[in-house]
Amino acid sequence: MLAKATSVTLVGVDAVLVTVEVDVAAGLPAFTVVGLPDQAVSEARERVRAAIRNAHLPFPAARITVNLAPADLRKEGPLFDLPIALCLLAAQGLFAPEALADLLIAGELALDGELRAVPGAINLALKAAETGRTALVPHANAPEACAVEGVTVLAPASLRAALEHLSGRQTLAPARPAAPADPAESFACLSDVKGQAQGRRALEIALAGGHNLLLVGPPGSGKTLLARRAPGLLPPLTAGEALEVTRIHSAAGQLGGRGLLRQAPYRAPHHTVSDAGLIGGGSLPRPGEVSLAHHGVLFLDEFPEFSRKALEALRQPLEDGVVSISRARASVIYPARFQLIAAMNPCPCGHLGDPSRACVCSPAERARYLARLSGPVLDRIDLVVSVPRLTVDELTRAPEGESSAHVRERVAAARARMVERQGTRNAALLGSALRCHARLEGAAEGFARSAASRLGLSGRGFDRLLRVARTVADLEGSERVRETHLAEATAYRTRLFE
Incomplete structure (x- = not known):
């Protein structure tokens, strides 16, 4: 039968x-x-x-x-x-x-x-x-x-x-949706970070606009501490985003019996992760960390220690928001619209520019260390921030900063302005849409041209500068991008260790 x-x-x-x-x-x-x-x-x-x-x-x-x-x-x-x-x-x-x-x-x-x-x-x-x-x-x-x-x-x-x-002997009742989980999960609070005003501000700008962020500083300066506060600053996912994220985690077998994921994902793979583990792949392709971080944050600590091949593979998803994997058995496309936060030391020993300890690296060692990050990868990073190590006296005297809840309100409000104006976050603005919504007038246009020439920005780099400036304006509640907004955005586009 x-x-x-x-x-x-x-x-x-x-x-x-x-x-x-x-x-x-x-x-x-x-x-x-x-x-x-x-x-x-x-x-x-x-x-x-x-x-x-x-x-x-x-x-x-x-x-x-x-x-x-x-x-x-x-x-x-x-x-x-x-x-x-x-x-x-x-x-x-x-x-x-x-x-x-x-x-x-x-x-x-x-x-x-x-x-x-x-x-x-x-x-x-x-x-x-x-x-x-x-x-x-x-x-x-x-x-x-x-x-x-x-x-x-x-x-x-x-x-x-x-x-x-x-067989009709005992009918099953249809399953009912589980009650939504309490969104007030126990995230580490930003108020735990003492000092580091520039790092806190850069993190807020990055999360509001979806921009990629690189934190540079000596060991113990608070780079990882800052990055781990990112989940508590992100507003809940929209219904459409939650469905996309849940689909990916379910396909990867990482849902763990949970229902719809309403909180933006935060992924922090170790620097020894394989290329397939980071980007996705295998003989039968599986989602990688970049896809599991879709609509969320991918944190790469010890950024230069990742394999050169893996870092170069990040270039396409950082630009396009998808990963296309072709194998003999299958070809698949995974969404990968993630936000990159990376952290690194300024040199192999970690103490370049540290006033309390002298750097012992030779110029050749420092050059080889920085050469692990190619120009095209760095060109896709919107904000580069120095995170200096504070002394014990500075840490004890530093006032308590704003809580994650207050910063999250500003981030959510800025994102709401972006979505209402253009339907997406500023990091996704392209071409004519960017020129329309980040229009420069008068002194702002001249300042932008001067900054691009001085910093040697590529066309992509100049567009990223405009997107960051647009986010700074949104956090301030300004409809126009002014010279002050461009000046702050330019401060985060300085060349690495120049």
Whole structure:
């Protein structure tokens, strides 16, 4: 007997429909899976067999053939366990095969018949809403699947519970969206940072406009301390941004049973991260850190210690907001509209310009150290800020700065002005839109030309200068970009260690 169900496989962050066909025929007992499965899909044979038997359900002593169509699309992961098992039960007459017709099913089976969470449940729910189907996913995936409006989600905890529903003996109630998490998460407060007025101001400007920021200073000056306050300064994601971010984290298997992610992500990989780990990739492409930081912050501490290849690979996503990965088995495009915050020492020993300790690096060593950051990478950084190390006396006398809550209000207000005026943050302004919304008049235009000539800015660098100036004006509530706004923006465009 033949039974069919519909599931999905992930191509990037998009769910693609897969038809699961199970045929139970007379012959020598065998269990074959075809349709370009990977190792995890092929091993579903053993999980399905053990789960059915341990759930005290019949397993046929027959020739079983499972086909995953389309046959030329690579299938991966354990999400086909549940549709295969249900088709196998339907083929034995335990319930009508027609009960599977309007369902979109995915789930991993434990050997005792319980259901485990699978990656990409929210992407499956989006496909279910698009095709007018009901999503059938493990109970642990219910919070993310329910985040999609207009789709019915059934979330059994076990194979037997799914069977009871499909046979009509015990109907499952549709899963309900979880209550939104309290947005007041415990973020480190900006008031913990003593002194460093320029660094605090640069961080506020960067987060308001979505600009890339480089913090330079000796060890212990507070570069990492500042960067780690970024999550507490970011306003909650919009509904559209939250859905995009959640889709990426779900496809990467990093959602951890949570529902819609409403807080902007903050990623801080170690400098030994591989190129594929940072940008994304692998024989079967996976999202990298730049995609997991979509609509959030990517913090790269010890910036020059990252591999040269990885840093150069950042150039395209920093400019385009996407990562295109092509492999022999698949080609995918991941969103990567992130904001870069980087931190580095001024030299290998870290004490160049430090009044309390002398630098022991030779000019050649300093040159080699700075050469790890290419001109095109530095050209994509909007603000370069010196973070000096303060003395104990300066730290103890420094007054307590503003709290994250106060700065977050200004950041949110500035972002609201940007969105109302142009529909996006200033960092994304391009071409004619930038010229329109950052129009310079009178003395401001002359100042900008002089600054660009003096600093030797490229066309890209000049555009970034205008975007930062536009953000400074938005934080002040000014409709026009004035000379004072350009002057502050220019102070953050000075050449590195000049």
